[in-house]
Amino acid sequence: MLNYDIVVIGGGPAGLAAAIEAKKNDAKRILVIDRDRELGGILQQCIHNGFGLHVFEEELTGPEYAQRFINELKEMDIEYKLDTMVLDISKNRELSAINTKDGFMKIKAKAIILAMGCRERTRGAIAIPGTRPAGVFTAGTAQRYMNMEGYMVGKKVVILGSGDIGLIMARRLTLEGAKVLAVAELMSFSGGLTRNIVQCLDDYNIPLLLNHTVTQIKGRDRVTSVVITEVDGKKKPIQGTEKEYECDTLLLSVGLIPENELSKSVHVKLSPVTSGPVVNESMETTIKGIFACGNVVHVHDLVDWVTKESQKAGKSAAKFIKNQLKDSIDVVKTFANDGISYIVPHVIRTDNLENSLDLLMRVKDVYKDAKLMVKANGKIIKEINKRHMAPGEMERINIPSSIFKEKNIREISVAIVKEGE
Amino acid sequence: MYDVAIIGAGITGTFIARELSRYKLRTVILEKDNDVANGTTKANSAIVHAGYDATVGSNKAKFNVLGNVMFDKVCEELDVPFKRIGSLVVAFDEEDMNTIQTLYENGIKIGVPDMEMIDAKEVKKMEPNLNDLILGALYAPTAGIVGPFELATALAENALDNGAELLLNNEVKRINKAKGGYKIYTNENIINTKYIINCAGVYADHIYSMVTNSYFKIVPRRGQYYLLDKSAGDIVNKVIFQCPTKLGKGVLISPTVDGNIIIGPDAANLEDKEDVETTSDGLSFVQETAIKTCSKIPFNKNITTFAGLRAEPSTGDFIIEESAEAKGFINVAGIKSPGLSSSPAIAKYVVERVKSMAGHLDEKEDFNPRRRKRIRFAELSDEEKAEIIKKDPRYGRIICRCETITEGEIVDAIHRNAGAKTVNGVKRRVRPGAGRCQGGFCGPRVMEILAREQGKDMKAVVKEGTNSYILIGDTKEDSEYEITKEFVASSCDA
Numbered sequence: 017m018l019n020y021d022i023v024v025i026g027g028g029p030a031g032l033a034a035a036i037e038a039k040k041n042d043a044k045r046i047l048v049i050d051r052d053r054e055l056g057g058i059l060q061q062c063i064h065n066g067f068g069l070h071v072f073e074e075e076l077t078g079p080e081y082a083q084r085f086i087n088e089l090k091e092m093d094i095e096y097k098l099d100t101m102v103l104d105i106s107k108n109r110e111l112s113a114i115n116t117k118d119g120f121m122k123i124k125a126k127a128i129i130l131a132m133g134c135r136e137r138t139r140g141a142i143a144i145p146g147t148r149p150a151g152v153f154t155a156g157t158a159q160r161y162m163n164m165e166g167y168m169v170g171k172k173v174v175i176l177g178s179g180d181i182g183l184i185m186a187r188r189l190t191l192e193g194a195k196v197l198a199v200a201e202l203m204s205f206s207g208g209l210t211r212n213i214v215q216c217l218d219d220y221n222i223p224l225l226l227n228h229t230v231t232q233i234k235g236r237d238r239v240t241s242v243v244i245t246e247v248d249g250k251k252k253p254i255q256g257t258e259k260e261y262e263c264d265t266l267l268l269s270v271g272l273i274p275e276n277e278l279s280k281s282v283h284v285k286l287s288p289v290t291s292g293p294v295v296n297e298s299m300e301t302t303i304k305g306i307f308a309c310g311n312v313v314h315v316h317d318l319v320d321w322v323t324k325e326s327q328k329a330g331k332s333a334a335k336f337i338k339n340q341l342k343d344s345i346d347v348v349k350t351f352a353n354d355g356i357s358y359i360v361p362h363v364i365r366t367d368n369l370e371n372s373l374d375l376l377m378r379v380k381d382v383y384k385d386a387k388l389m390v391k392a393n394g395k396i397i398k399e400i401n402k403r404h405m406a407p408g409e410m411e412r413i414n415i416p417s418s419i420f421k422e423k424n425i426r427e428i429s430v431a432i433v434k435e436g437e
Numbered sequence: 438m439y440d441v442a443i444i445g446a447g448i449t450g451t452f453i454a455r456e457l458s459r460y461k462l463r464t465v466i467l468e469k470d471n472d473v474a475n476g477t478t479k480a481n482s483a484i485v486h487a488g489y490d491a492t493v494g495s496n497k498a499k500f501n502v503l504g505n506v507m508f509d510k511v512c513e514e515l516d517v518p519f520k521r522i523g524s525l526v527v528a529f530d531e532e533d534m535n536t537i538q539t540l541y542e543n544g545i546k547i548g549v550p551d552m553e554m555i556d557a558k559e560v561k562k563m564e565p566n567l568n569d570l571i572l573g574a575l576y577a578p579t580a581g582i583v584g585p586f587e588l589a590t591a592l593a594e595n596a597l598d599n600g601a602e603l604l605l606n607n608e609v610k611r612i613n614k615a616k617g618g619y620k621i622y623t624n625e626n627i628i629n630t631k632y633i634i635n636c637a638g639v640y641a642d643h644i645y646s647m648v649t650n651s652y653f654k655i656v657p658r659r660g661q662y663y664l665l666d667k668s669a670g671d672i673v674n675k676v677i678f679q680c681p682t683k684l685g686k687g688v689l690i691s692p693t694v695d696g697n698i699i700i701g702p703d704a705a706n707l708e709d710k711e712d713v714e715t716t717s718d719g720l721s722f723v724q725e726t727a728i729k730t731c732s733k734i735p736f737n738k739n740i741t742t743f744a745g746l747r748a749e750p751s752t753g754d755f756i757i758e759e760s761a762e763a764k765g766f767i768n769v770a771g772i773k774s775p776g777l778s779s780s781p782a783i784a785k786y787v788v789e790r791v792k793s794m795a796g797h798l799d800e801k802e803d804f805n806p807r808r809r810k811r812i813r814f815a816e817l818s819d820e821e822k823a824e825i826i827k828k829d830p831r832y833g834r835i836i837c838r839c840e841t842i843t844e845g846e847i848v849d850a851i852h853r854n855a856g857a858k859t860v861n862g863v864k865r866r867v868r869p870g871a872g873r874c875q876g877g878f879c880g881p882r883v884m885e886i887l888a889r890e891q892g893k894d895m896k897a898v899v900k901e902g903t904n905s906y907i908l909i910g911d912t913k914e915d916s917e918y919e920i921t922k923e924f925v926a927s928s929c930d931a
């Protein structure tokens with residue numbers, strides 16, 4: 017049995033930040049475990065720039081952003097194991113893990129931080145009819161083939177879904193000489209960042225077809241064409257609007273799902289909305305001493321916010337092993353009301369708050385000139401005017417801790433109030 | 438000169454090859470595709486039927502009941518998962534109640550054991566997630582589930598272990614009668630053989646017409662399916678049928694041996710013998726029909742949809758006989774449902790036919806009915822896991838996260854007899870990519886292993902068919918980037 021203070025599962029941006037912050041807060045023996053061949057996670061395949069504007073106040077590429085943390089991790093002599101898979105976790109914080117060098121390992125940790133990230137929704141999840149040829153990729157897999165392995169995945173490409181990876185890949189494929197015919201989006205708005213729509217589609221004259229979806233895939237061995245059809249208000253294809261696009265590749269950027277197979281093995285409670293663990297103010301899950309951060313909790317828009325959230329998880333885990341986290345009975349619950357799909361954290365133990373707390377959330381629709389209204393015990397405590405909100409961009413609201421400490425607050429809710437309401 | 442040439446490496450072809458490999462015969466399997474189990478065998482309901490619904494006295498009735506009881510032994514010998522979970526045919530109204538009563542009586546005549554007519558209360562007890570409107574059901578405890586492509590690949594492997602030969606990518610183009618037998622011309626070879634066994638699935642009529650005027654036609658009847666994530670795996674415990682229709686056994690809901698849930702099929706007669714595309718109408722029909730049985734099916738946990746072709750014979754029954762016109766040519770045609778269930782008995786029967794044609798057959802002294810056990814890493818105990826990694830470190834590297842499949846298992850699947858050669862071939866044998874991420878993470882790693890183990894370039898690795906290339910080339914070299922940079926600069930200016 018190997019013994020550690022903290023075991024961090026996942027060496028992507030979340031795991032790296034959590035491990036470093038835990039070390040800074042006096043946790044001694046920390047182990048980061050990653051199943052891939054290098055640290056950095058998906059950032060390593062995100063060779064475009066735009067990372068780090070909030071954390072470093074400069075624009076970095078994904079690998080550059082990751083490298084800053086990897087360097088820091090190494091300077092701090094934090095242990096890590098690559099090409100290593102955690103098979104299961106138990107309630108008393110024992111893990112089993114394997115790799116080719118150490119073989120089968122049993123590891124005991126005082127605290128565990130879950131930082132496994134997320135995976136992509138697939139063709140199966142949205143059940144696109146048609147044949148099942150080669151040439152249908154999730155955008156992230158295509159990105160790995162191109163940016164990590166150096167292979168081209170196609171010449172004439174249609175992209176379904178306007179999530180950020182899909183948008184980034186539209187530009188990447190174009191730069192590599194492929195022709196991106198169109199990006200089809202089921203919704204009436206893009207799920208990606210506005211800057212990506214401008215920089216990746218508009219700049220290259222790639223059409224974004226809102227309210228459209230792929231209704232058929234054709235081709236026996238390799239994709240030969242796809243049919244794109246307009247959808248009505250209920251997202252049902254409108255007959256007669258079918259248009260066939262000759263292509264050899266279909267990329268899917270149709271959503272990300274937090275990867276919680278391990279969390280399930282230890283029966284961490286998951287939120288049906290985020291598909292990630294229910295967490296408290298310290299990013300602790302419903303199981304004592306097991307923390308979670310980053311995309312395994314909820315899918316973020318920017319890596320910078322992953323870093324900040326994970327630093328909190330790392331610091332909290334360090335506090336936990338020093339018995340400094342309080343299991344107070346003063347618990348405040350957060351509620352996502354009108355227009356908000358979820359809020360992280362789900363519960364707040366006020367005794368553990370520092371100066372302030374960030375509430376992270378996503379809105380359900382596109383809103384122009386609307387307000388985010390925060391209520392405590394039903395009374396308005398904060399109103400934030402927003403010119404533009406969209407599901408593709410995460411909203412953060414900072415609440416001073418003093419508010420919680422006053423007046424015996426039991427619940428905090430956030431809702432969207434449209435102009436004139 | 439071969440003694441026997443089997444055309445088609447689906448479940449019947451591979452089963453017959455395996456049974457023939459018990460004897461001192463030179464047997465070859467000719468397969469047009471690049472892998473075994475590539476047609477109907479890879480896309481069907483994966484059910485071993487109890488056998489109550491076929492016409493009394495038909496081949497279907499005879500072989501299904503005989504075949505059903507043979508599954509335990511062969512699956513144990515070949516290390517293929519088989520579970521006798523039982524089946525229900527549920528009734529929604531009085532008419533259905535009459536239908537299941539008829540099925541029950543029919544089953545008794547055919548010789549299906551242990552069937553029971555059960556009432557709504559008992560149905561609810563067995564299957565709490567089914568809809569309340571169900572009045573009763575026919576319960577057949579002998580029904581089971583099996584991995585059809587796993588079984589077919591195991592049969593092929595075992596046949597090859599015992600001396601049979603397999604020629605993939607050999608499409609039969611022409612068959613001539615020759616002295617003492619036949620000359621088969623494929624796109625690659627000329628095969629001389631005494632006997633031919635036609636197991637060509639939807640193409641069986643086409644193959645038969647190469648030796649004489651075929652009196653039967655095979656119509657491809659497509660069926661579409663949903664396959665749900667393992668987290669939906671406990672929605673039903675048994676194979677749940679609705680009452681059969683003219684076109685088939687109707688839409689079923691069943692667990693698979695791997696713990697997923699399969700739902701389907703619909704039925705549509707087609708012209709095209711390769712048309713395995715799914716359609717939105719077909720999938721909607723399956724969904725709407727299945728909901729009648731169980732309104733709680735979580736279709737949002739779908740991981741893939743697929744379609745398969747049944748080989749529907751114009752005669753309405755399995756065609757298993759030596760041709761009257763072509764001596765030494767045995768048709769095993771029209772093996773639609775319950776074909777998988779019947780396959781062990783069909784194989785045994787065909788061996789008897791070969792025996793009578795040849796006079797007698799000598800058994801091999803060294804026939805081994807077992808194939809080398811597969812290591813299923815996820816199912817090992819901690820101690821076993823530790824031990825196997827110590828022996829072979831490749832078992833310490835997980836390639837497929839969803840199904841916990843190691844590199845060791847994949848390498849083994851590639852190097853066995855009748856081993857995997859394509860990404861889907863690996864998936865069908867050991868399941869990387871069969872989980873919820875559908876190969877998103879493990880796809881590139883599986884390709885890397887396939888390329889390495891077969892001494893190929895990554896770009897030459899295919900998904901399934903010979904031309905199903907996944908990668909089309911390399912990304913640009915550095916020098917080519919100059920143009921790109923200019924392009925970026927100019928577009929930024931704009």
